Amino acid sequence: MLDHVTGMGAGAVLRLAGAGAAPAKPAGGAALDQILIASGGAGALTAALLVLGWGHRSGRVSVLARAADLATRGPGRGTPGWAALPIPVAMVSLLIALLGMYWDISLHISHGRDEGPLANIAHYPILIGLFGIFTAGVLAVVLPKGEVPGAASVRITRDWHAPAGGVLLAGAGFYALLGFPLDDVWHRIFGQDVTLWGPTHLMLIGGAGLSLVAMMVLEREGRRACPDEEQPPGWLRYVRRCMHAGGLLIGLSVFQAEYDFGVPQFRLVHQPLLIALAAGCALVAARLWAGRGGAVWAVVFYMLVRGGVSVIVGGVIGELWAAVPLYFAEALCVEAAALLLARRPLALGAVSGVLIGTAGFGAEYAYGQAGFRLPWTPDILAEGMAMAVAGGVAGGLCGALLAEGLAGRAPRPAAARGIFAGAILAVAAAVANGLVVSVPPGRTATVTLTDVRGDAAHRTAGARIEFSPASAVDGPAWVTVTGWQGQGLHVDRLVREREGVYRTSEPMPLHGEWKTLIRVHDGRTLAGVPVYLPDDPAIGAKELAAPAHFTRGVQGERSILQRELKTDVPGWLWAACSAVVLLCTLALVLSLGWGVARIARRLPAPAGSAARGPHAEAGT
Amino acid sequence: MRVADGVLASHPIITAVPFFVPTFIVVAVIVFVVWRDRRRGDDDPPGGP
The missing domain is CATH 2.60.40 (Immunoglobulin-like)
Known part of the structure; x- marks a missing residue:
């Protein structure tokens, strides 16, 4: 993913592949037979997907229908096949991609750049995972046959309607996979950027992380499409919602990975900002959507998965250890605020954000003294807390909007759009502030x-x-x-x-x-x-x-840490390429916002449930 | 240095092919189905995704 120097394993693969003529550490390219193998595998997957999808829609192949039927009797019960099958597929794919991502970053930190997209073994789980997310979305789009999957569905053709969550899920997977070719183009223009926060690297992880929102939308559509008597038991719904919100927490936390490993190439104040943003969005959504204790259980799920990935990468595979931010204090902040504000979601989001940015910041500060490779110091205290409050409030408001949309309620469109845009702008401003660095001369x-x-x-x-x-x-x-x-x-x-x-x-x-x-x-x-x-x-x-x-x-670090960067590329080209990536990203974020607004509008909560609070409409 | 340049030049964007072409094919097929449906149906009211 962060394509950089030859790893030991990658070098061995290259030699085995008979590419001995290549220099020891090329900065681009890949062995031809690796490309053929990977293309063959990907081609087979594509063919399988097309045949199954086409066969299902024409009625000639019943594999998908049977698999979907099976899924409705498993953990996905209470939702029709077009939601019950894709959601576990996406969950497993995300886990594979997450493991691959941390493994890959670890390899790049310890071994440097690799020769190309195929030279590093950890790229394969990433590729499989991202393709799995896309596949899950396509499954949700293809599966509904002879029915309109709910009022929020999107019309594909005259007799084919797809759930909005499925379209969004496929879109998020597509966006993430689009990062690979763009990444390659980027490396050829600018040289390899040995950092997680390269624009195209952010596409890869952002698409995967935000696909959780699409899965939440899909789950909501699926449950609304099921008759009342087939609803799943309450505990199963609660567990599923906590897992989705915990997944969103993991997805939003991957942006911190450089800090987790202890080699951030950006200012330290970004870390509290990102932690608070992730906590605010995912945990407020968890509390409002799942109910009491939802934020805590979301963190438990996060801890199992994210901690498990660290243990596998650092312990089992024997690569580097990635620190795991705690998030429990932030969950308690949200739960405490919800004792008073559970029925006023936006106020809960804002208040939780402030608590996360202050008390949560303090807890992570204390925990980081033992848990982080680069513990926070008094140097970042004031600015870090301000950033955390900004991130917490922006995230908390977005989380509240998400949970409201999932519950079929939404503030007036103008208000929702204003809050959403304000939150995006606030986060953008905070990130921009964090990016302003200086190298004092003469030292x-x-x-x-x-x-x-x-x-x-x-x-x-x-x-x-x-x-x-x-x-x-x-x-x-x-x-x-x-x-x-x-x-x-x-x-x-x-x-x-x-x-x-x-x-x-x-x-x-x-x-x-x-x-x-x-x-x-x-x-x-x-x-x-x-x-x-x-x-x-x-x-x-x-x-x-x-x-x-x-x-x-004493000089700027970029030329030391990212020696692969080409220095003769004009600045406007960098700005133009970044703008392309930024536009793709805005398209994804706005699409997800559109999806949440659409289910809020088209699948409203039954009359009267709004007054009874979030728990009362648990059956909807 | 010259050798490295040769490696870079001889491996164009093709290295990334297995990463995105399958996705593009699936999307292209769906877009084709939609396009065919839209072209066929003059009787249908316009609208869509």
Whole structure:
């Protein structure tokens, strides 16, 4: 997904594939036979989908109908086949994609870029997962035959109507998969961007994360299409809703992955913003949609899945550990606010957001001292909390709108649109604020290596680092030595000796493929000092050796962390390409908003239930 | 450096083919079905997705 340097496994695959003529670490391309294998597999899947879909609609193949019938008797009972079958398919696909994503990021952090979309084994679960999401959407579109699946359905042809949630689910999967070719184009124009927050990378994870909203819409349409006597038992509905909301929490949390691993390339204040945004949206929706305790159970589901992925990637596969934000405090904030405000959803969203941004922020701050690789420091206290409040309120309001739509109630369209647009703008403004960084000129770091060990192939060393002027670093968010892409990750928070003077607490790697630098983040300052960088002929980068004593300027990190970036691309081209990705993203977000508004309007709650609060209409 | 350039040039966007072409085919088939239906039915009131 984050396509970067050769991994060990990827390199081995390439050699096995007989592509020995390629240089050791090409910055693009893939072995032809891998492309053929992957194309063959994908082609077979496509053919199966087309044959099953076409056969189902023409009545010649009954496999889909039988599978859907089976699904209505399993965990999807109480919904017709066109909702009961696609939802578990999408759930399993999302789990596969999530595992692949964390595995992939972990591989890229420890091994660097890879040769292309197929060179990294972790890309396969991502591909299968994203294609599975798309497949689930197509199933929901194809399955309804000879019926109109509810009043919110979309007309495909004169005798073919598809549930809006199915169309949205297919759209979210399509958007995510569209990220792959765009990613490739992006890499060819700009060089590989070794960060999660590349525009096209955000498409891949955003499409998957937001598909949960489409699944919620589909579930609502399915349950409204079922007669009253076939409704599922209350506990099953509760569990399903908590799982959906927990899934949304996971989906919105994937944007934090760089922070989870401890190598964020952006300011630390983004992390509280993203945590609060995810918590606000998913947990307010969970509480309002599922009922009392919904927010807590959504976090339990999140913890099982997201914690499980960390355990599998870090423990079983043996890659890097990804920290898991706690979210329990945020859930309690929402539950507490709901004791008073459960019947006033928008107020609940706003109040929950404020609580999440303050009390929730404090809890994550405390938890992060032990749980995060880069714990929060007083440097980000004020701005981080302001960002968290902004994210929490924006997310909480969106979560309230989502839950209201799912319950068949909605504020006046103008008000809903205003709140939705305001929330998007607030989040955009907060993210933009977080992106403003500076590299103060005229600062240097004098590094003295201590305790140098090993020969050239195994060299490690401690270091004493003196910044000039000494007051340049004052109460920082982080001062670390970070080494990555050398078959591992090394993040060492430096020990302060006196003002402007720091030392390492463990030896840093200075050999092989490691890229080792000193990182400084203080307020808006985000800068680095390269210590050791390897020779990289594929991108025309020369080795930067680490002598025993040297003084280097404090510089922007981007050119050190993302050496693959091409520097000769005009700025307008970058802006234009980003605008294309932004438009695709807005299209997806607005489509989901349209879907929620559509079911709110077309599948209204029965008269009288609004006055009885969210629990009373549980049967609708 | 020259070798690396050769690798880049000889592997165009084709590397990403298995990642998106199947999706595009499925979407194209659905769009075709819709287009055929729309073209056929003059009697139907306009409207759609």
